Amino acid sequence: EVQLVQSGAEVKKPGESLKISCKGSGYSFTSYWIGWVRQMPGKGLEWMGIIYPGDSDTRYSPSFQGQVTISADKSISTAYLQWSSLKASDTAMYYCARAAGYMDVWGKGTTVTVSS
Amino acid sequence: DIQMTQSPSSLSASVGDRVTITCRASQSISSYLNWYQQKPGKAPKLLIYAASSLQSGVPSRFSGSGSGTDFTLTISSLQPEDFATYYCQQSYSTLLYSFGQGTKLEIK
Numbered sequence: 001e002v003q004l005v006q007s008g009a010e011v012k013k014p015g016e017s018l019k020i021s022c023k024g025s026g027y028s029f030t031s032y033w034i035g036w037v038r039q040m041p042g043k044g045l046e047w048m049g050i051i052y053p054g055d056s057d058t059r060y061s062p063s064f065q066g067q068v069t070i071s072a073d074k075s076i077s078t079a080y081l082q083w084s085s086l087k088a089s090d091t092a093m094y095y096c097a098r099a100a101g102y103m104d105v106w107g108k109g110t111t112v113t114v115s116s
Numbered sequence: 117d118i119q120m121t122q123s124p125s126s127l128s129a130s131v132g133d134r135v136t137i138t139c140r141a142s143q144s145i146s147s148y149l150n151w152y153q154q155k156p157g158k159a160p161k162l163l164i165y166a167a168s169s170l171q172s173g174v175p176s177r178f179s180g181s182g183s184g185t186d187f188t189l190t191i192s193s194l195q196p197e198d199f200a201t202y203y204c205q206q207s208y209s210t211l212l213y214s215f216g217q218g219t220k221l222e223i224k
Contacts, residue, residue, distance in 0.1 A: 044218040059211040102150040102165035
């Protein structure tokens with residue numbers, strides 16, 4: 001079964017760092033892009049960026065460039081999304097999804113709550 | 117950036133109704149348009165890709181059409197499980213796949 005398994009919910013304080021993960025299985029992880037999507041509470045879907053695990057080619061939405069870092073470790077079929085200094089406004093659900101012109105396989109999402 | 121605009125933002129309909137949701141791109145995107153369904157507390161689900169191709173396992177009451185800047189998602193006969201939020205997404209802009217703002221489909 002093709003699936004993406006995301007890491008569990010996180011509760012952090014402003015200024016803390018965080019790295020969440022997305023592990024692929026059931027397909028060739030290095031042959032598909034992995035995209036990240038943010039959904040703030042009660043809001044729509046926002047495209048954050050994308051990585052090709054085969055060579056770590058990464059692209060960011062201008063809205064998220066410099067705010068987050070997307071990376072991947074192809075040896076363990078895992079993509080990451082990380083923050084160096086969280087803000088309250090980073091509170092959201094974050095989804096990873098396999099991307100090939102469309103996003104056909106999604107993780108269940110990781111909830112990130114940033115609160116003092 | 118390519119901006120995607122959906123209309124309406126919300127819609128009330130009854131079981132059995134035919135429903136159409138529209139998505140407009142700020143520039144031509146050929147047929148690089150996808151549609152997703154999202155239910156509360158769940159990840160989005162791909163319904164339609166490349167404007168009109170039905171994703172495997174999606175009921176045939178869902179259909180998509182359009183090219184260039186104007187696209188539609190049609191549900192031919194609404195079922196109770198179709199009440200959800202629908203998003204369009206363009207995949208024309210290389211690796212910057214922006215979404216529409218969503219259309220919430222509610223029970224009348």
